[in-house]
Amino acid sequence: EVKLVESGGGLVQPGRSLKLSCAASGFSFNDYWMGWVRQAPGKGLEWIGEINQDSSTINYTPSLKDKFTISRDNAQNTLYLQMSKLGSEDTAIYYCARFGTYDVMDAWGQGASVTVSS
Amino acid sequence: DIQMTQSPASLSASLGETVTIECRASEDIYNGLAWYQQKPGKSPQLLIYNANSLHTGVPSRFSGSGSGTQYSLKINSLQSEDVASYFCQQYYNYPLTFGSGTKLEIK
Numbered sequence: 166e167v168k169l170v171e172s173g174g175g176l177v178q179p180g181r182s183l184k185l186s187c188a189a190s191g192f193s194f195n196d197y198w199m200g201w202v203r204q205a206p207g208k209g210l211e212w213i214g215e216i217n218q219d220s221s222t223i224n225y226t227p228s229l230k231d232k233f234t235i236s237r238d239n240a241q242n243t244l245y246l247q248m249s250k251l252g253s254e255d256t257a258i259y260y261c262a263r264f265g266t267y268d269v270m271d272a273w274g275q276g277a278s279v280t281v282s283s
Numbered sequence: 284d285i286q287m288t289q290s291p292a293s294l295s296a297s298l299g300e301t302v303t304i305e306c307r308a309s310e311d312i313y314n315g316l317a318w319y320q321q322k323p324g325k326s327p328q329l330l331i332y333n334a335n336s337l338h339t340g341v342p343s344r345f346s347g348s349g350s351g352t353q354y355s356l357k358i359n360s361l362q363s364e365d366v367a368s369y370f371c372q373q374y375y376n377y378p379l380t381f382g383s384g385t386k387l388e389i390k
Contacts, residue, residue, distance in 0.1 A: 202327075210319075210327065210370055212379040226378040227284075260326055267333055268374045269317040273326040 167191040167272045169261050174277030179252055185277050187244040187261030192272075195219075195239040198264035201246050203257040204276075211257075213246070215264060251281045285309050285373050289382030297390045300361045304385045306371035308352045315375030318347055318356045321384075322367045330369075331356065363389060 173185040187199070200215030214225035216235045223235055232255075234247040244261055258276040265271035286309040296302045306316065314334040319327040329338045331347035334354055344359040358365055366389055371382040 209384045210372070210381040212372075212381065215379075224377055265329075267317075268315075268379075269329055269332040269372075270319075270327070271329045271332075271338065273328065276326055 167263070169263065169272060169274035171259065171261050171274045171277035174259065174279045176280045176282060177251055178283050179281055181251055182247070182249045183251060183279060184248070185246040185259055185261075185279075187246075187274055189242045189244065189261075189263070192263070194237075194242040198268070199237060199244045200262050200264060200270070201233075201235060201244075202260045202262055202270070202273075203255075204260070205254075205257045208257075213259075216244070248279075251279075253281050255279065256281050284378055285312060285376055285380050287371055287373055287380050287382040289371055289385055291385060292383065293386045293388070295388045295390050296361050298361055298363065301357065301359050302361060302387065303358075304356045304369050304371075304387075306349075306354045306356075306382050308354070308373055308375075311351050312373045312375035314350060315373055316347070316349070316354050317372045317374060318345075319370045319372065320365075320367045321370065327370065358387075361389070 168190045170188045177183045201213040203211050214235050216223045236245045260276045261274040262270035263272040288307045290305050316334045318331040321327040330341050335347045346357045369385045
């Protein structure tokens with residue numbers, strides 16, 4: 166069974182940093198592109214970015230490129246999202262997703278909640 | 284960026300009815316379109332890719348169609364478990380972008 170489990174969410178003060186992890190199991194992690202999507206409370210979905218199998222290609226949505234960094238550790242079957250200079254606008258549920266055939270997200274984690282507040 | 288305009292924002296229909304959700308792209312996306320279903324309190328799940336291909340395990344009452352800039356998701360014989368929000372997403376070009384979503388309720 167394909168499983169993606171996010172961790173590392175919580176309450177963080179404005180201007181601080183936070184790193185999310187996504188542990189993958191049930192599939193060959195190093196064969197897939199992986200990515201992150203977020204959803205602000207009561208809002209729609211926003212693609213953050215994606216990383217290819219060997220980390221040689223990372224794509225970001227332009228507005229977040231200077232704040233967020235996506236990385237992965239294939240030996241640990243883990244995807245990461247490093248977030249810096251957090252503001253209230255970054256309050257959201259952060260989902261980790263697997264990119265299957267045709268660059269669509271065919272598996273999603275349960276999400277990690279991040280609240281940015283003083 | 285390619286803008287995805289989704290309509291309606293909300294929809295109420297009776298069990299057994301057929302509903303259609305529309306998605307319009309700001310430019311031709313050459314069938315690079317997916318539909319996702321997000322049930323309340325859950326993560327999104329893939330329904331349709333390549334505009335009209337049903338993802339594994341998705342009931343056949345869901346179907347997708349369209350081309351160019353206009354796409355639609357149809358749900359036949361609406362079931363209670365179809366209560367959810369539905370999002371379209373284009374993957375023809377970066378950055379990947381989503382529609383604003385359609386919230387489907389049962390009358």
